[in-house]
Amino acid sequence: MKINKKKNGTELVVEVIGRLDSLTSPDLEDALEESYDGLTKLILDLGQLEYISSAGLRVLLGASQVMEDQGEMVVRNLTEPVRQVIELVGFDSALNIE
16 A cells, blocks of 8 residues: 655645555554644545455544544545445445545
8 A cells, every 4th residue: 555645734635545454554544643733624535545444444434533623534536446335334424525
């Protein structure tokens, strides 16, 4: 998995590329935790995410809860396989998906 971060003031775009599973989700969690301070908007671009496991879903939900207290989180560009998993577990109603 590869993570690209682009910050513009209090807005951060995080692009996640590859597979988000039990082995890689701690890396995304760490990358997000070091970036929350001062953020008002977090955009997760999942346009190149091939796969997401329950561990990855947990990271998305945790980020959403953190950002709920300090601004907003948006999930963009879901690939079809990732969209199907998110909808299957009902997270489409918990996440702000564009």
